[in-house]
Amino acid sequence: MSLNNMSSKNNLELNPRISVDCVIFGFDLNQLKVLVIERSISDSDKQILTLPGDLIYEAENLEIAADRVLFELTGLETIFLEQVGAFGDTDRLNKEADKKWLRAVREEPEARVITIAYFSLVNIHEYAPQASSFAKSAAWIPLNEIDELAFDHFDILQTALKKLKNKIRIQPVGFNLLPEKFTLSQLQKLYEAILGRELDKRNFRRKMLKLQLVEMLEERQEKVPHKPSQYFKFNETNYNILIENGFDNFGF
Amino acid sequence: MSLNNMSSKNNLELNPRISVDCVIFGFDLNQLKVLVIERSISDSDKQILTLPGDLIYEAENLEIAADRVLFELTGLETIFLEQVGAFGDTDRLNKEADKKWLRAVREEPEARVITIAYFSLVNIHEYAPQASSFAKSAAWIPLNEIDELAFDHFDILQTALKKLKNKIRIQPVGFNLLPEKFTLSQLQKLYEAILGRELDKRNFRRKMLKLQLVEMLEERQEKVPHKPSQYFKFNETNYNILIENGFDNFGF
DNA sequence: CCAAAAGTGTTGAAGTTACACCCATGC
DNA sequence: GCATGGGTGTAACTTCAACACTTTTGG
Secondary structure (H helix, E strand, O other), X not given: OOOOOHHHHHHHOEEEEEEEEEEEEEEOOOOEEEEEEEEOOOOOOOOOEEOOEEEEEOOOOXXXXXXXXXXXXXXXXXXXXXXXXXEOOOOOOOOHHHHHHHHHHOOOOOOOXXXXXXXXXXXXXXXXXXXXXXXXXXXXXXXXHOOXXXXXXXXXXXXXXXXXXXXXXXXXXXXXXXXXXEOHHHHHHHHHHHHOOOOOHHHHHHHHHHHOOEEEEEEEOOOOOOOOOEEEEEOHHHHHHHHHHOOOOOOO | OOOOOHHHHHHHOEEEEEEEEEEEEEEOOOOEEEEEEEEOOOOOOOOOEEOOEEEEEOXXXXXXXXXXXXXXXXXXXXXXXXXXXXXXXXXXXXXXXXXXXXXXXXXXXXXXXXXXEEEEEEOOOOXXXXXXXXXXXXXXXXXXXXXXXXXXXXXXXXXXXXXXXXXXXXXXHHHHHOOOOEOHHHHHHHHHHHHOOOOOHHHHHHHHHHHOXXXXXXXXXXXXXXXXXXXXXXXXXXXXXXXXHOOOOOOO
């Protein structure tokens, strides 16, 4: 492919004004985590975490770009992504440490860049992120341990989290976050982690079973030092129906 | 101001890759309408409608740009805008009629442009849109009469409408759409227009009154050929509380 | 036998749906 | 007096929140 070929030029040329950033939530059956990467520049700098993200290519759709960037930076693949929104304040790249980093890696470090953020939910055990490209390392960090990120990424993370909280109220989102078989307690912990508050065990189980979102398996936990829990799996048919229609529990 | 002055240069220079588009919903006490403009080029072309929108300036925040563009194209001012999202498919400007128009008005007509859409709700009687700039005319068109728009604007409209439907379930949005005093039947019609289905009169009134979102005024309708209706106004205090917290009527 | 989490029902309160008739006014 | 939309109550049903004890297993 030649750089002078028009179409491949477009495919190979970065758009210096538009980036994508990904907020990837994972759940380790205990707490919510977020996939972040460490910027790799000189070791002397304080390492600051960022969301996986980068400039898009000229001829690349946004969702495709988000998929690609996520893969390049972390090795994660084929993940459902939902748009969080566009972040375009003129001062979003103005922190001194961020500018320094941009000068080191970008061809147009002073350019105004608008970023489109996406979020996704993944089963933390099926996806082992690994460092690549200019990411020094990619890692799952517990959500509540993050209090600072580069650029406006902390803001993006908060917005994505708000979207997730709203979404869980009306759609069965959480299922992408869990392994194929899981216990109802694990499912409950997930909901509690997302909503940020405790739920009543009996009420939660009743509701989940009534929605027919889960099906009991034959299998039970083994070698646990307490009464072993039933495993469940998702009922895909009902899951898809509910994804489509939402829980629709509103008062009109 | 000189074009060679760096900061004013940035303020005067268009960003050829980013635009904003506005979905402005209005309500005439009967049906939902959308503010659209007619593209003004040669009269021989079939007139196709677009959402108010244009390129942003380099040093302009997105929300500010949306405010500005809306004002320039329609004369509407100081409107609350909420982001719908970014629309960036590479083929979004590829329709032949759209390309022709872009060649006529844009400095870089072939550029790939990503647009950030915003939506708002306005009181149709307080805002009289007027043509200006390169908008031949601005007009309120009933939502259900729109089946085609330029670019990907129809898609943007549908997405904005979906957001509005979701929002009305958990927040008292509709109030921006109504005049200061209104009857409960008018409020109900508004909800029906947004939700796209009929609601029970008694249940609706009960619910609204219980939420304490509205307050009865002394005034009643006059000169109507039926029992005159009470006027109500919004209770701003409770309105703001509900905007903040949402109705929170979900089952967990 | 002890620690740990699993699992299970009921009750009272609140909210939701469905439904039909009289009222006040203009013409 | 008639056409029009305004305004009102109740009963059956569903959903929700709160709450405590027994079971099964590993060690």
